[in-house]
Amino acid sequence: MTASLPMYDTPTTRAANDRLWHLIRDDDSTTELDRATDPHVTWISPDLLFSQTCGLPYRRELHGRVKLVGTPDYGVRGCPPGYYRSVIVVRHDDPRRDLAAFRGAVLARNDRRSQSGWAAIEGHLAETGLGFSFAGQTHDTGAHALSSQAVIDGRADLAALDAVTWTLIKRENPQARLLRVLCSTRPTPGLPYITSLRQDADRLFDRASQAIARLSGRDRARLLLKGIVRIPATAYLAEPLPPDG
CATH class of the missing domain: 3.40.190 (D-Maltodextrin-Binding Protein; domain 2)
Structure with a gap:
C-alpha cells in the first residue's frame, strides 16, 4: 500500500x-x-x-x-468549510493596482494542472469579463513557493497562490513581505x-x-x-x- x-x-x-x-x-x-x-x-x-x-x-x-x-x-477566511481560494500576489512595489493592468504580464504558475495556480485565475479572468488570458504568458515553476519567489525576483509579474499555501509561505519565507495581495478569487x-x-x-x-x-x-x-x-x-x-x- x-x-x-x-x-x-x-x-x-x-x-x-x-x-x-x-x-x-x-x-x-x-x-x-x-x-x-x-x-x-x-x-x-x-x-x-x-x-x-x-x-x-x-x-x-x-x-x-x-x-x-x-x-x-x-478555516480559510471568507470560505465555507472545506473550501479555499487563490490569492493573486504581486511585488509590493509594483505600481499596478488592479488585475486589468496586468494584461500581457508574465504569470508564475506552479503547474498547468493546478486548480489554485492556474484554473482559479483563468476562471476569475473569465468571470469578471476582463477579456484576456495568461495562456502562453506563464513561467512554470513546479511549486507555489517557487512561484512566489519568481515574482519576488522579478522573473514574473504575478502569481496565483493557494490561500493555505500563502499562509505557510508567509510563515516560512521572510521575503514574503516583499509581496502584496492584489485580489482574491472566489471560493472553490x-x-x-x-x-x-x-x-x-x-x-x-x-x-x-x-x-x-x-x-x-x-x-x-x-x-x-x-x-x-x-x-x-x-x-x-x-x-x-x-x-x-
Missing part, C-alpha cells in the same frame, strides 16, 4: 503530517508517507491507500478512478483526500476525522487544520476547466 500527503508538506509541517498519518492509518499498518514518488503516479496506483489531490487533477484525470474520502477544512472546493476504488472511503473519513481531533493543538495549528467535511464530487466537477496553455 502507498500513502502520501503532498499538497501542504513543507519543512514546518512535515513532522506534523507524519503524526497525522500515523493516527489515520490502521494500527497494524506499517505504511509510511511516500515523499519520493510523483503524486500524479501515486494517485492512480491501485495500491493507493490515502493521499491528497487538487481539484483540477480530480476532475480532469481522477474522477471515476479514485474515491473521494473527504475534504480537510483549513478544497484539496480532497482520496483513496483507490478498492478501499472503504467512509471508514477512512472516520479515521481522518478522529485523527484530526486527536492531534495536539500545536500540530493542528501547524497544519492549519480545523476538521474534515464531505464535499460531493459534483461540486468539483462543476468548476470550469482552464485553457491548456
Whole structure:
C-alpha cells in the first residue's frame, strides 16, 4: 500500500503530517508517507491507500478512478468549510493596482494542472469579463513557493497562490513581505483526500476525522487544520476547466 500527503508538506509541517498519518492509518499498518514518488503516479496506483489531490487533477484525470474520502477544512477566511481560494500576489512595489493592468504580464504558475495556480485565475479572468488570458504568458515553476519567489525576483509579474499555501509561505519565507495581495478569487472546493476504488472511503473519513481531533493543538495549528467535511464530487466537477496553455 502507498500513502502520501503532498499538497501542504513543507519543512514546518512535515513532522506534523507524519503524526497525522500515523493516527489515520490502521494500527497494524506499517505504511509510511511516500515523499519520493510523483503524486500524479501515486494517485492512480491501485495500491493507493490515502493521499491528497487538487481539484483540477480530480476532475480532469481522477474522477471515476479514485474515491473521494473527504475534504480537510483549513478555516480559510471568507470560505465555507472545506473550501479555499487563490490569492493573486504581486511585488509590493509594483505600481499596478488592479488585475486589468496586468494584461500581457508574465504569470508564475506552479503547474498547468493546478486548480489554485492556474484554473482559479483563468476562471476569475473569465468571470469578471476582463477579456484576456495568461495562456502562453506563464513561467512554470513546479511549486507555489517557487512561484512566489519568481515574482519576488522579478522573473514574473504575478502569481496565483493557494490561500493555505500563502499562509505557510508567509510563515516560512521572510521575503514574503516583499509581496502584496492584489485580489482574491472566489471560493472553490478544497484539496480532497482520496483513496483507490478498492478501499472503504467512509471508514477512512472516520479515521481522518478522529485523527484530526486527536492531534495536539500545536500540530493542528501547524497544519492549519480545523476538521474534515464531505464535499460531493459534483461540486468539483462543476468548476470550469482552464485553457491548456
